Amino acid sequence: MNMENRENSDKVITACLFIIILLPVVFLIKQRIEQAPKIEVTQAEKQNPNKTAAFNACLNQGLEYYYAKEYEKSIESTKKAIALNPKNSSAYNNLCSAYNELYMWEKAIEACSLALKIDSNFTLAKNNLNWAKNNLNQ
Amino acid sequence: MNSFKKILNNRFFFPVLVILWGIVSVLFFEKLPANNGLGWDGYRYALIVQELLLSSAVDNYTVLRIFPPSLVHSILKLLYVEPSAAHIINSFHVLNTLSIAVAAFFFKKCLAQFSISPENQLIAFVLLLFNYAIANFTYYYPVMTDSVAFCVSAIMLYCYLRKQTLNLFLLTIIGAFTWPSLLLQGVLLILFPYENNYPVKTFNSRIRFGFSLFSCVYLFVLIAYFVFYSGQDNEVYGVPKIDQNLIFTSAIGILLLFYFLPQLLFNKAFYYPVSWFTKRTLISLVTCAVIVVIIFVAKDWLNYSNRQSHYYNLQHQLTTSMVFGMAKPLISVVSHSTYFGSLFVLLIVLWNPFTKEVHALGKGWAFFLFINLFLFGLKTESRAIINVVPWLVFGLTIVLNQKPRNKWFSLAIVCFNILSTKMWLSVNYGSANGGLDNRGAALFPDQGFFLNFGNRMSEKMWLIQLGLTIAFGIIIYFLIKTNEYGKPRKL
Numbered sequence: 344m345n346m347e348n349r350e351n352s353d354k355v356i357t358a359c360l361f362i363i364i365l366l367p368v369v370f371l372i373k374q375r376i377e378q379a380p381k382i383e384v385t386q387a388e389k390q391n392p393n394k395t396a397a398f399n400a401c402l403n404q405g406l407e408y409y410y411a412k413e414y415e416k417s418i419e420s421t422k423k424a425i426a427l428n429p430k431n432s433s434a435y436n437n438l439c440s441a442y443n444e445l446y447m448w449e450k451a452i453e454a455c456s457l458a459l460k461i462d463s464n465f466t467l468a469k470n471n472l473n474w475a476k477n478n479l480n481q
Numbered sequence: 482m483n484s485f486k487k488i489l490n491n492r493f494f495f496p497v498l499v500i501l502w503g504i505v506s507v508l509f510f511e512k513l514p515a516n517n518g519l520g521w522d523g524y525r526y527a528l529i530v531q532e533l534l535l536s537s538a539v540d541n542y543t544v545l546r547i548f549p550p551s552l553v554h555s556i557l558k559l560l561y562v563e564p565s566a567a568h569i570i571n572s573f574h575v576l577n578t579l580s581i582a583v584a585a586f587f588f589k590k591c592l593a594q595f596s597i598s599p600e601n602q603l604i605a606f607v608l609l610l611f612n613y614a615i616a617n618f619t620y621y622y623p624v625m626t627d628s629v630a631f632c633v634s635a636i637m638l639y640c641y642l643r644k645q646t647l648n649l650f651l652l653t654i655i656g657a658f659t660w661p662s663l664l665l666q667g668v669l670l671i672l673f674p675y676e677n678n679y680p681v682k683t684f685n686s687r688i689r690f691g692f693s694l695f696s697c698v699y700l701f702v703l704i705a706y707f708v709f710y711s712g713q714d715n716e717v718y719g720v721p722k723i724d725q726n727l728i729f730t731s732a733i734g735i736l737l738l739f740y741f742l743p744q745l746l747f748n749k750a751f752y753y754p755v756s757w758f759t760k761r762t763l764i765s766l767v768t769c770a771v772i773v774v775i776i777f778v779a780k781d782w783l784n785y786s787n788r789q790s791h792y793y794n795l796q797h798q799l800t801t802s803m804v805f806g807m808a809k810p811l812i813s814v815v816s817h818s819t820y821f822g823s824l825f826v827l828l829i830v831l832w833n834p835f836t837k838e839v840h841a842l843g844k845g846w847a848f849f850l851f852i853n854l855f856l857f858g859l860k861t862e863s864r865a866i867i868n869v870v871p872w873l874v875f876g877l878t879i880v881l882n883q884k885p886r887n888k889w890f891s892l893a894i895v896c897f898n899i900l901s902t903k904m905w906l907s908v909n910y911g912s913a914n915g916g917l918d919n920r921g922a923a924l925f926p927d928q929g930f931f932l933n934f935g936n937r938m939s940e941k942m943w944l945i946q947l948g949l950t951i952a953f954g955i956i957i958y959f960l961i962k963t964n965e966y967g968k969p970r971k972l
Contacts, residue, residue, distance in 0.1 A: 357645075375785070431537075470565055
């Protein structure tokens with residue numbers, strides 16, 4: 344009886360683990376397939392791989408500076424990234440976050456507005472914009 | 482007294498306690514204010530929750546942490562909840578609380594399997610849950626993957642002891658995308674499954690010395706290369722540089738730790754060829770190969786834009802371990818004691834009987850503990866080894882269970898853990914810019930948060946916490962060696 348109970352509990356654990364794995368995996372696969380055209384490197388980027396690499400490097404550098412709380416350097420790097428690709432909403436959002444940390448609310452609002460012009464569903468940019476607007480009003 | 486034991490024996494007692502603690506913490510305790518409460522790493526995970534693979538935060542390192550944020554993303558989607566910062570924080574609060582409760586549930590089952598007495602079970606849960614890492618940090622800085630890693634590791638312990646290979650396989654896949662070192666842990670546990678009553682035969686003293694010498698030489702070469710030859714030092718804001726005046730003391734301190742670490746491997750029976758070349762090992766080897774292939778293919782597929790992170794680099798990890806571990810004498814031990822409470826002091830004091838227990842628990846356990854501590858044990862950001870904590874506590878509990886109890890011993894552990902939780906300390910992080918001290922560590926009030934991380938601890942806090950750790954170590958040592966703790970129980 345004990346052995347049987349143990350086997351049943353093993354099966355329950357296996358089923359739970361399968362469900363826990365499947366849940367995010369379905370969403371990840373769905374997005375990876377649906378967004379394939381967005382995700383794949385665009386033709387322009389393919390023709391200019393160095394520029395894409397430089398953009399990614401600047402954007403990542405900006406994030407690194409941001410995590411190290413060196414917000415001015417973060418702004419500098421992110422601006423370089425924007426110069427290389429002015430149509431990336433994440434770059435504007437990162438710029439906005441760094442301005443928010445420096446309490447430069449007006450510039451933060453400007454950056455996040457640009458991010459939302461490119462991608463109106465960008466929730467984090469909306470949050471950052473609201474944060475900056477609320478602080479400016481105070 | 483009997484009814485108290487009955488409550489302790491109930492398998493839902495500790496999980497319910499964890500959930501209650503979680504609710505109280507979420508409602509009443511302080512929260513990290515940085516980045517709207519998302520924190521720094523949490524900011525990246527929040528980006529992943531919001532946009533999954535489209536997020537700029539996905540790179541070859543964060544992809545190995547993608548499971549918890551993806552899980553939160555999918556649940557929020559299913560519930561039609563907007564992934565705002567507040568919702569993400571609340572979701573992680575729930576995820577963390579449930580993860581710790583589930584970990585407690587499975588840990589309790591493991592203790593029951595080894596017939597641990599209710600009193601020692603209580604001590605085990607104090608060691609496991611009542612420390613800064615679990616009782617405080619989880620709720621102060623919720624958007625992290627630590628609690629999920631802790632939970633996966635605790636369930637791995639249960640599945641390992643129950644020889645459930647399929648569940649270990651699934652847990653390794655979850656773990657690899659939650660906490661990178663869980664991949665190594667899972668592979669070793671599958672490769673070397675648990676065997677009851679594993680034979681224990683100790684090496685002779687020459688071979689033991691050879692192992693220890695090899696470990697020290699390895700560490701010495703790394704220190705000589707990274708610290709003395711390359712002159713590498715911390716260049717991160719708020720992280721103090723190596724104290725050059727105490728550099729030799731620091732080196733001796735960590736060499737001493739590495740001298741004793743290989744004791745985990747001193748079981749001759751681990752190396753009998755007959756135990757390696759079996760049909761079971763071959764099946765395990767194929768299973769591990771399948772896991773590694775799945776993970777590496779999935780990792781590249783998910784990181785479609787091929788963003789690279791410098792964290793995804795063993796050399797970087799080793800360098801930071803070395804440099805941070807050399808910052809001050811015994812900074813790693815101080816940091817682990819500050820973060821995990823009495824556990825590491827007890828391990829140092831009871832290292833001999835602990836390693837003997839590990840020898841009896843099999844190769845998988847011993848190799849996984851050794852490799853994790855060998856590679857990441859010096860990391861002063863003690864979070865890095867949260868996955869080994871359930872295993873260390875379990876091994877230690879078996880040791881404690883074989884000795885007669887002493888109320889002063891238990892009381893000392895409880896008091897040190899209460900002290901280490903810092904629930905009594907108001908953090909008040911970021912309320913004022915305290916600036917940096919002369920070595921580059923943040924001053925109070927921000928130090929109230931950073932004193933829990935060896936790499937960001939100020940000199941004063943290092944000194945205080947080193948003193949407390951040594952004092953606790955001495956008390957524990959004398960309670961074991963000279964007081965009634967070591968005497969046989971009266972019949």
